[in-house]
Amino acid sequence: MERLLFSPKRNIPKINAQTNQSAVFILCALSLLFFVLANYIPSKQEGRIRREMKEASEIMAEAMGAIKKCREERSVPLDVKNDFNETGLIGVELSSITTSLGNLEAKRTTTNPNFAALVVFLLKQAGLERGDTVAVGASGSFPALIVAALSASRAMGLFPVLICSLGASQWGANIPSFHWLHMQSCLQRASLFDTLPVAISMGGEKDSGMDMTAEGQALLLNDAEKSDIFFLNEPDLERNVRERMRIYEENGGERGIRAFINIGGSWSNMGEDSEVLKLKPGLVYSRSISSAEKRGVIHEMALREIPLIHLLYIKGLAKRFRLPWDPFPLSHPGEGKIYTLVRETQVSFYLIACVYFLLVILVFIFRNRLALFFRSSYIQ
Secondary structure (H helix, E strand, C coil): CHHHHCCHHHHCCCCCHHHHHHHHHHHHHHHHHHHHHHHCCCCHHHHHHHHHHHHHHHHHHHHHHHHHHHHHHCCCCCCCCCCCCCCCCCCCCCCCCECCCCCHHHHHHCCCCHHHHHHHHHHHHCCCCCCCEEEEEECCCCHHHHHHHHHHHHHHCCEEEEEEECCECCCCCEECCEEHHHHHHHHHHCCCCCCCCCEEECECHHHECCCCCHHHHHHHHHHHHHHCCCEECCCCHHHHHHHHHHHHHHCCCCCCEEEEEEECCCHHHHCCCHHHHHCCCEEECCCCCCCHHHCCHHHHHHHCCCCEEEECCHHHHHHHCCCCCCCCCCCCCCCCHHHHHHHHCCHHHHHHHHHHHHHHHHHHHCHHHHHHHHHHHHHC
16 A cells, blocks of 8 residues: 555656746746846946946047147148048048058048047956056057047056157148147147157158158158157167167056057057068957067067057957947947947856856756656645
């Protein structure tokens, strides 16, 4: 009688298809709910990064407004046909200080204030914190990216050490009466940045303006002398790079240079080794070291194991980091897909995703046992 009373056939419930499906459905739903809830509760660190990204974008938008206003006051008209967002940061096709070809769409793309947010994002990935020093090597070809780097530095509380060339490619800061030194003066007058370049150079071929007209070279030399900023004039690559590294190191503070931002494709920063053209835009930990006579600043920074933020190849940069290509109108600070990258690069995001997919896998592996458990619980 006892055997009959406690027979497995009478006390262990049958597992039917409906029970099995119900168990799987319930656990999948719970797993998904867990994932969604955890994914949309921002961490403290994530919230801080987003705030700094937005702040940098707001600073950049304000700086662009100051440059535009200043340009109008100097009676340098906006080219509304080619600068259809009316930023004031788009130059002309050709001038006496133009160094090389340039892509108009790329220049317009960089005037998006959220490029400052991108620089914050990349600097955070490189591990920089408030009080750190960042070296910036810039060509006048991308004035908007210089503004983006300065805006990001201010939002993050960093100390930027800027060396800038004055010549520019097409559509950059290549207006003789409104090149980078004029834009910088506008920003100073608006009290937006404390930073002045620690050095400037001619730019262009051999960093000596060989691809400019004689008139353009004379104009930039004259403006450089008036600025009282150290003028770096060295056509030998090895000596030029050595001098730039000396300047960066002398201004690096106690902790030294923590990252290097390269803006554009200047001869001094890129060097003469064609391998440098293979560098992807964004954050790079380069270990490619050229021979001394071909090295640019990028290679010297790599020798010192300093991370590189490479702001070149704008179309690839925009695509990789979800910024719109040649936008009209411009994005508002704090809006855009770039801000979704913060969560996706947090360690917590990957842990949550792993837990979620592990739960789903376990559900399907042990679905029969789970169905039996639910069935037993239901009967009891």
